Amino acid sequence: MAPRxxxxxxxxxxxxxxxxRDREEKRxxxxxxxxxxxxxxxxxxxxxxxxxxxxxxxxxxIYHYLGNKEQVLIECVTRGLELLSAAADTARAQPGxxxxxxxxxxxxxxxxxxDDFGRCVVRTGDEFLSPEGAAxxxxxKRAIDLSIRALIQDGIADGSIAPVDVRMxxxxxxxxxxxxxxxxxxxxxxxxxxxxDAMVDILIGGLAPRT
Amino acid sequence: MAPRxxxxxxxxxxxxxxxxRDREEKRxxxxxxxxxxxxxxxxxxxxxxxxxxxxxxxxxxIYHYLGNKEQVLIECVTRGLELLSAAADTARAQPGxxxxxxxxxxxxxxxxxxDDFGRCVVRTGDEFLSPEGAAxxxxxKRAIDLSIRALIQDGIADGSIAPVDVRMxxxxxxxxxxxxxxxxxxxxxxxxxxxxDAMVDILIGGLAPRT
DNA sequence: TCTCCTATATACTCGTCGGTATATTGATTA
DNA sequence: TAATCAATATACCGACGAGTATATAGGAGA
Numbered sequence: 001m002a003p004r005x006x007x008x009x010x011x012x013x014x015x016x017x018x019x020x021r022d023r024e025e026k027r028x029x030x031x032x033x034x035x036x037x038x039x040x041x042x043x044x045x046x047x048x049x050x051x052x053x054x055x056x057x058x059x060x061x062i063y064h065y066l067g068n069k070e071q072v073l074i075e076c077v078t079r080g081l082e083l084l085s086a087a088a089d090t091a092r093a094q095p096g097x098x099x100x101x102x103x104x105x106x107x108x109x110x111x112x113x114x115d116d117f118g119r120c121v122v123r124t125g126d127e128f129l130s131p132e133g134a135a136x137x138x139x140x141k142r143a144i145d146l147s148i149r150a151l152i153q154d155g156i157a158d159g160s161i162a163p164v165d166v167r168m169x170x171x172x173x174x175x176x177x178x179x180x181x182x183x184x185x186x187x188x189x190x191x192x193x194x195x196x197d198a199m200v201d202i203l204i205g206g207l208a209p210r211t
Numbered sequence: 212m213a214p215r216x217x218x219x220x221x222x223x224x225x226x227x228x229x230x231x232r233d234r235e236e237k238r239x240x241x242x243x244x245x246x247x248x249x250x251x252x253x254x255x256x257x258x259x260x261x262x263x264x265x266x267x268x269x270x271x272x273i274y275h276y277l278g279n280k281e282q283v284l285i286e287c288v289t290r291g292l293e294l295l296s297a298a299a300d301t302a303r304a305q306p307g308x309x310x311x312x313x314x315x316x317x318x319x320x321x322x323x324x325x326d327d328f329g330r331c332v333v334r335t336g337d338e339f340l341s342p343e344g345a346a347x348x349x350x351x352k353r354a355i356d357l358s359i360r361a362l363i364q365d366g367i368a369d370g371s372i373a374p375v376d377v378r379m380x381x382x383x384x385x386x387x388x389x390x391x392x393x394x395x396x397x398x399x400x401x402x403x404x405x406x407x408d409a410m411v412d413i414l415i416g417g418l419a420p421r422t
Numbered sequence: 423t424c425t426c427c428t429a430t431a432t433a434c435t436c437g438t439c440g441g442t443a444t445a446t447t448g449a450t451t452a
Numbered sequence: 453t454a455a456t457c458a459a460t461a462t463a464c465c466g467a468c469g470a471g472t473a474t475a476t477a478g479g480a481g482a
Contacts, residue, residue, distance in 0.1 A: 019428090023428095023429095026429095040338065041338050042255070042336060042338040042339065044253070044255035044256065045255065045338060045339075047468080047469055047470080048469080048470070048471090049468095049469070049470090057430080057431090058430070058431055058432080059431095059469095059470085059471085060429095060430070060431070060432090060471090060472080061429075061430060061431080063470095063471070063472085064428085064429070064430075065429095068470080068471075069469095069470065069471090123336070125253060125334070125393070127251065127252050127253040127256060128253065128256075164413065165409055165413075168406070168409040168410065168413065169413055171390070171394075171410075172387050172390075172409075172410050172413045172414065173387075174390075175386065175387045175388075175389070175390025175391070176383050176384075176386045176387035176390070176414075177386075178386070178390060179382070179383075179385075179386025179387070179389060179390075180386070182336070183382075195379070198376055198379040198383075199379065199382075199383050202375065202376075202379065202380055202383045202417060203383065203387075203414075203417070204417070205373075205416070205417025205418070206413060206414070206415070206416025206417030206418070207416070207417070230458090234458090234459095237459095258438075258439055258440080259439080259440070259441090260438095260439075260440095268460080268461090269460070269461055269462080270439095270440085270441085270461095271441090271442080271459095271460070271461070271462090272459075272460060272461080274440095274441075274442085275458085275459065275460075276459095279440080279441075280439095280440065280441090
């Protein structure tokens, strides 16, 4: 049999980068499986044995990739917080007045809340984390809150938003948008995008200045 | 020494009703202690030994009054749901147009969410309950949701509320008002009443018909 | 080829916690 | 006064689950 070209038949011998990519991929798979189970059954009610079983591997393998159970949770929450931060930052950099940009941020925020990792942020109370974990967690959530507040400020400054209590408004908006993270079922009749649009419309309705 | 009047010196011998009242009082004390710890540390992270210790009693005493751990949680959640239902029903029966009555319901709802038992409703996901418990739980939450929807309908009918998507509006309003149950700390600078007013104003703002 | 590192498994330890068996005390009732 | 019941405690059991000790197999590098 003629020897095959390297490009046609990928060698079973992995290079350095390939192995690192493999490793990353496996880590990611563990995280995905874990976050799904955490969301469905709760953190304390999910054992790492369960997570391992759902991937057809054994518990020590999870420890090999992720250290310990809290670390798994922290990585999941961090993923979610990163999505949220990204949503806030990119939408904030767009053109348009304050109200338009706020709308855009809220929409993205709502969508993240219907993603596995976004959900996890909302479902993970401080009480599940160690004090250090909780502090980190709070700091990141605060940064996102400040982003939203800044946007509301901008809107008030440029006249696209009525003069409201910035702090309470940010709390209220975020609170409402967090909620789908608790009840949204991916198989419902409305798509995440439709839900996000509907909620944002309702919330934004009261902010425009009365003409 | 002269014998005292019964009214002046309460006898140490308790009557039937007194004993029943005592029992009820103790049950209530257990529930209060439990709900506080559940809210602070999470259901799974709170052991009944902890709850018992916080009352200076022993675990079997809790079992004597309440059966088992899930029962304790169910009673707490039920208390909260009753407060919520009561808030919805009494405010709904008041005079005024739909918008005014909705405002009143939302305000009461928000206040309940800053009470120990109200908080517990929001912090207790279905995943903590047995299937039967979760079903009961969902049914009662649904009833409350329907109350709010009915009120929005009324407001649309009488012209005090703009024609909105009733279902999504009810979800959004309730979602926003649920949130204080997760972050509100009783020692913050704003009183529950102030928070409730501020949130309701923000949420209601968008519902009045544009003139 | 010998050694070392990575990935993975099996099988264990140990603490925690829900729940229970049983004893005790004292008031209630027949 | 004997029998009973309510209230409470101590001491235990059994399960579960986080985390670990240890073994193995095979590729990577010297």
